[in-house]
Amino acid sequence: xxxxxxxxxxxxxxxxxxxxxxxxxxxxxxxxxxxxxxxxxxxxxxxxxxxxxxxxxxxxxxxxxxxxxxxxxxxxxxxxxxxxxxxxxxxxxxxxxxxxxxxxxxxxxxxxxxxxxxxxxxxxxxxxxxxxxxxxxxxxxxxxxxxxxxxxxxxxxxxxxxxxxxxx
Amino acid sequence: xxxxxxxxxxxxxxxxxxxxxxxxxxxxxxxxxxxxxxxxxxxxxxxxxxxxxxxxxxxxxxxxxxxxxxxxxxxxxxxxxxxxxxxxxxxxxxxxxxxxxxxxxxxxxxxxxxxxxxxxxxxxxxxxxxxxxxxxxxxxxxxxxxxxxxxxxxxxxxxxxxxxxxxxxxxxxxxxxxxxxxxxxxxxxxxxxxxxxxxxxxxxxxxxxxxxxxxxxxxxxxxxxxxxxxxxxxxxxxxxxxxxxxxxxxxxxxxxxxxxxxxxxxxxxxxxxxxxxxxxxxxxxxxxxxxxxxxxxxxxxxxxxxxxxxxxxxxxxxxxxxxxxxxxxxxxxxxxxxxxxxxxxxxxxxxxxxxxxxxxxxxxxxxxxxxxxxxxxxxxxxxxxxxxxxxxxxxxxxxxxxxxxxxxxxxxxxxxxxxxxxxxxxx
Numbered sequence: 001x002x003x004x005x006x007x008x009x010x011x012x013x014x015x016x017x018x019x020x021x022x023x024x025x026x027x028x029x030x031x032x033x034x035x036x037x038x039x040x041x042x043x044x045x046x047x048x049x050x051x052x053x054x055x056x057x058x059x060x061x062x063x064x065x066x067x068x069x070x071x072x073x074x075x076x077x078x079x080x081x082x083x084x085x086x087x088x089x090x091x092x093x094x095x096x097x098x099x100x101x102x103x104x105x106x107x108x109x110x111x112x113x114x115x116x117x118x119x120x121x122x123x124x125x126x127x128x129x130x131x132x133x134x135x136x137x138x139x140x141x142x143x144x145x146x147x148x149x150x151x152x153x154x155x156x157x158x159x160x161x162x163x164x165x166x167x168x
Numbered sequence: 169x170x171x172x173x174x175x176x177x178x179x180x181x182x183x184x185x186x187x188x189x190x191x192x193x194x195x196x197x198x199x200x201x202x203x204x205x206x207x208x209x210x211x212x213x214x215x216x217x218x219x220x221x222x223x224x225x226x227x228x229x230x231x232x233x234x235x236x237x238x239x240x241x242x243x244x245x246x247x248x249x250x251x252x253x254x255x256x257x258x259x260x261x262x263x264x265x266x267x268x269x270x271x272x273x274x275x276x277x278x279x280x281x282x283x284x285x286x287x288x289x290x291x292x293x294x295x296x297x298x299x300x301x302x303x304x305x306x307x308x309x310x311x312x313x314x315x316x317x318x319x320x321x322x323x324x325x326x327x328x329x330x331x332x333x334x335x336x337x338x339x340x341x342x343x344x345x346x347x348x349x350x351x352x353x354x355x356x357x358x359x360x361x362x363x364x365x366x367x368x369x370x371x372x373x374x375x376x377x378x379x380x381x382x383x384x385x386x387x388x389x390x391x392x393x394x395x396x397x398x399x400x401x402x403x404x405x406x407x408x409x410x411x412x413x414x415x416x417x418x419x420x421x422x423x424x425x426x427x428x429x430x431x432x433x434x435x436x437x438x439x440x441x442x443x444x445x446x447x448x449x450x451x452x453x454x455x456x457x458x459x460x461x462x463x464x465x466x467x468x469x470x471x472x473x474x475x476x477x478x479x480x481x482x483x484x485x486x487x488x489x490x491x492x493x494x495x496x497x498x499x500x501x502x503x504x505x506x507x508x509x510x511x512x513x514x515x516x517x518x519x520x521x522x523x524x525x526x527x528x529x530x531x532x533x534x535x536x537x538x539x540x541x542x543x544x545x546x547x548x549x550x551x552x553x554x555x556x557x558x559x560x561x562x563x564x565x566x567x568x569x570x571x572x573x574x575x576x577x578x579x580x581x582x583x584x585x586x587x588x589x590x591x592x593x594x595x
Binding site for chain 2: 043044046048069070071072073075077078089091095098100102120121122123124125126133146147148149150157158162164
């Protein structure tokens with residue numbers, strides 16, 4: 001399997017599922033996630049694979065089987081007022097291939113997503129952080145409580161409609 | 169009647185209220201058979217921190233203990249949460265650099281580098297080789313500095329007070345070097361987008377070389393104080409076990425991961441900032457305990473000295489910032505003599521510079537483990553989202569696994585061995 005970063009045949013950037021799967025056909029993550037991918041991006045030598053939020057646990061298990069065994073983090077980006085509002089970015093690392101991929105799921109406000117703590121216990125704190133600061137609920141999380149802000153805090157500070165200086 | 173006879177008359181039974189005997193007896197039975205379920209009636213909750221000296225900041229641990237044995241442990245964090253990620257979204261790209269210093273305040277240069285690398289990836293900016301070498305040099309000096317704080321405080325928690333003073337003596341020399349190069353001892357903001365802030369002052373290299381020549385003998389001095397110290401050995405060996413599988417499952421990275429037998433180092437395996445040009449070993453141990461983490465970090469300091477020497481020997485001449493006048497602040501001399509530079513300076517300071525839309529992750533091997541910066545741009549002059557992945561946050565999750573079934577005193581040793589900095593955890 002050739003390294004897409006070193007391989008000179010790899011294009012600089014390509015967007016869309018068809019283009020990326022054609023350009024990086026032998027990439028372990030693309031082979032592993034195959035049917036789950038709804039959109040893909042190869043930009044600045046980083047591979048981003050978008051999956052449907054319902055399939056996130058299946059996608060993580062598939063990535064884990066494709067040697068991406070280390071869960072780095074999950075964080076969210078709030079694209080308010082666009083819909084779907086939240087972009088969850090899961091960063092996964094393969095020790096064997098020395099590669100990193102980003103798995104993305106897009107959610108509307110109020111929509112919940114399954115927790116991946118069953119796949120990687122290390123997702124625990126990161127999912128609590130996203131829940132605390134963005135208000136994205138994770139189903140099946142062992143203890144979904146606020147982690148940074150006090151328990152009685154109102155609002156979710158990293159949302160774009162939350163003022164930087166806080167509510168006065 | 170003598171006082172001794174008086175005491176003899178009151179028996180143990182007299183001092184207990186009826187019905188309490190059973191509880192007392194159970195709670196004092198420290199030695200439960202291994203693997204047995206915790207007896208909930210016999211456990212108690214103990215608060216450790218947030219103002220405990222061995223928690224290295226404001227970390228609160230809620231311990232469930234059976235006698236002196238840890239049954240469960242829950243870290244409570246957020247006391248130092250300052251909303252740095254939110255503040256970054258309201259600043260120009262250049263203005264974020266000083267914010268990054270304050271996240272992991274023991275390795276500001278590493279934070280600066282990780283942020284600069286992510287933004288440079290978005291800008292597709294080439295950094296000159298000299299700047300890359302300076303970055304490597306100061307990243308490694310920062311690693312030594314951070315490990316010195318770790319060793320000093322870790323040894324102090326265990327009770328070896330002398331080591332702390334020795335470590336801070338060497339750290340002082342390093343902080344003087346940082347001050348000479350950046351004007352600041354700790355909040356350096358030295359590594360900037362596109363290169364480094366300033367050229368090293370003359371005589372600087374001589375100071376660094378003098379430090380590096382001297383430092384290996386200092387490591388031997390610390391080891392002389394600790395390696396054969398029976399208290400140090402018995403407090404560290406076999407304590408805080410973490411297997412390789414557990415380390416991966418719990419997201420542990422950096423020295424604790426390598427002390428569990430996983431041979432992975434971002435500097436060697438996914439090189440950044442020209443690390444591929446340097447020759448060094450990655451210390452790995454299969455010990456999986458606090459002692460192994462100690463050995464790995466001590467070896468890492470020796471390897472850092474090697475890398476620093478290579479960086480000094482191979483330091484090329486040339487620019488220290490990329491050639492991108494619309495992004496990098498002009499030289500002071502140019503700004504005062506050339507109209508164009510003055511305009512660039514004015515625009516960068518008042519409006520910032522636009523960064524092409526997209527997202528980028530940079531990853532560096534920080535002293536505490538893998539540090540990632542995830543920067544999202546929407547094409548404007550302010551970052552749309554900045555997220556920092558600090559190793560400390562994930563490493564803290566492994567604390568319960570490492571401490572379960574051990575004594576309260578071991579928690580202190582284990583916290584020291586994962587080297588947490590609460591600024592990096594709470595952000």
